[in-house]
Amino acid sequence: MCNIGSKIRDYCGVFGIVSKDFSYSVAGLIYSGLMALQHRGQLYSGISISSCEGPIDTYKGKGLVSKVLSPKTLRNFIGNVGIGHVCYGTPYCSNEENAQPYLYKSNKIEFSIALNGRITNPTEIQIKLEKMGRVLTGISDIELLASLIAAFYDLTNQIFDALKDMMKVVRGAYCIVVLTKKGDIFAIRDSIGYKPLCFGSLEREDKHFYVFASESCALDVIGAKVIDDVKPGEIVYVNPTESLKREQIIPHLKHGICSYEYIYFARPDSVIDGISVGKVRYNLGINLAIGDDVPSENAIVVPVPDSGRSAAMGYSWKSKITYAEGLMKNRYLWQLKKDFNEKLNPIKAITYDKDIVLVDDSIVSGVTMKKIIKMLRNAGSKLIHVRISCPPLIKNCDLNDSLSNRDIFIALEAKIKNFDNFNEEMRKYIGADSLKYQSMNGLIDAIGKSEDTICSICLKEICDLDEEIIRNKIEIV
Ligand code: SF4
Structure with missing residues (x-):
């Protein structure tokens, strides 16, 4: 539909990248990936980056990727693992506080999370969190997700288990990338697979990277090769010192990808679930x-x-x-x-x-x-x-x-x-x-x-x- 007047808008694109080389900063590659995903959101742009040693550095703001993540700003972000996000401004992402990636910090865990999608059972999640003794600071989808992951993490001290438990509770359409302080990246797709999420690898100047993105066009622009789509109900994860792993958490249910991804949302040069848009x-x-x-x-x-x-x-x-x-x-x-x-x-x-x-x-x-x-x-x-x-x-x-x-x-x-x-x-x-x-x-x-x-x-x-x-x-x- 003509994007000049009234229109359907998708609202988010996510990106993640891991370099096996600890001395290489991935900020520039995140920038390029987000630029390729700009059609999925133009209201807010953001980045989280980690060097697997210090804290996770996050920067986000209102505007296009080129404005928010200017070369001058990006120079301050150095790390070999990172995620990024572009957002259209949903009711739950309508101010800078709710822009993403969303950094969650407690005395037990620190991680950054970026979401493309919509949760359809927020009340159920709020009640669950309250029963687990959590005090919520906000009720946006991203805050609920982060709080839920943190609450489950407190039970086992295992981030992977926390993400699995989160998937079993959350309903709706979501693709998520999570960056931990240790330098892990987790890419997660809901069990019906409404939203697209793919991953691939990049070889550049003797360096090896794994890349995650809402659409394959973001892999193409940095020269990465698509390995596969994250399957509905699956977690794909990697860190700089280990090889990529994937695990089916919830069986793939009926009714898959949103038709509108093919009709309108995605870029024509993207391939989703093996099909050219x-x-x-x-x-x-x-x-x-x-x-x-x-x-x-x-x-x-x-x-x-x-x-x-x-x-x-x-x-x-x-x-x-x-x-x-x-x-x-x-x-x-x-x-x-x-x-x-x-x-x-x-x-x-x-x-x-x-x-x-x-x-x-x-x-x-x-x-x-x-x-x-x-x-x-x-x-x-x-x-x-x-x-x-x-x-x-x-x-x-x-x-x-x-x-x-x-x-x-x-x-x-x-x-x-x-x-x-x-x-x-x-x-x-x-x-x-x-x-x-x-x-x-x-x-x-x-x-x-x-x-x-x-x-x-x-x-x-x-x-x-x-x-x-x-x-x-x-x-x-
Ligand atoms: S195709 Fe399904 S997920 Fe996509 S806009 Fe229509 S109802 Fe929503």
Whole structure:
């Protein structure tokens, strides 16, 4: 979806790296990894680093990675093991105190933790912590997780056991990296595997590193090779003196990765669970074009930049309608609260007098799409056919903040009002000449995984919650 107006936002990216060479500082590599994950969060950026001897040094602040972790700042962070985080600013990450990595220090343990995800049973965790005699200083997801790990650690003095116990209590969608004072890094993925997390190795100048990241693009940029995804319910861990180990803690349950990672959240050059995100988006465009009947004589396929690009290319290839970049986005203004016309502009020499097949990945509020269509019409385009590469969003999702606000969902509203003809109501609302969404089968086929290994609950008309989902207390409105 166009990231100019209303949009779905994922909110975090995590990164971790271990160098076997104690004299090598990994701060620069964390910086590069976080830069590659910047699309997953632009509100806060942070780093924790350790030399396995002294304390864990943590620095975080509001802004992009390049602003918060400037070369001058990074010079003060020296260590061969570290983690990093970028954040979009969830309700629980809305101020600098809750920005991550989150450093936990007690007289027994010191560790730093970074999270991508959302916990769905915070009350249960709070009650458990209170029963264990813990006094909570805050109730953000990250504080709860850190307190829970520390409480379990107090029982056994074993961090690995504490993390295992934490996994057995926490419900929701989460990928976590934990850095200990001793220089261990643990990478953990929830038992359903909603969020992506991978790991790999890097050989550079006779030095060996292990790397963890939300997306494989962060490994690519530093030259690391992907070894595997952290499997749902698994802990992968390493430290500078030992080889990498992995252990399945909780069996992998049904319903896997969030479809939206493939549709929108992740970078197209990332590979998640062995599947190329860019290829999925291209396939979505192909599937959207199959059986479509837009007359091709005067038409061009125009993507909504940047989110509709890969699907538009697939659509163009299948339909044989010419692909053209007919909308120019101002990349330097897209984060700012600016007038819509300052952010997006039609290239009239391309779009004038043409029928436009306008491709985007989804419609959330419909407001942005409405403005784009009006803009194209004012610039002289003729018919406008909107093609959306994913099925309509019709349910809230408690695992993604941006999908948990009922008010923004025009599709959801339409369902609630029981519109007989949802597609027609939506077409009229946005002012298109025709509107077509991806089918569920088209989505599943494009991802190329079996239906029971992806989550698409927010896109499904009939919510077939199974026992495991209920056990995880995912509340679908
Ligand atoms: S309900 Fe939708 S947004 Fe939420 S995890 Fe599932 S596919 Fe992703």
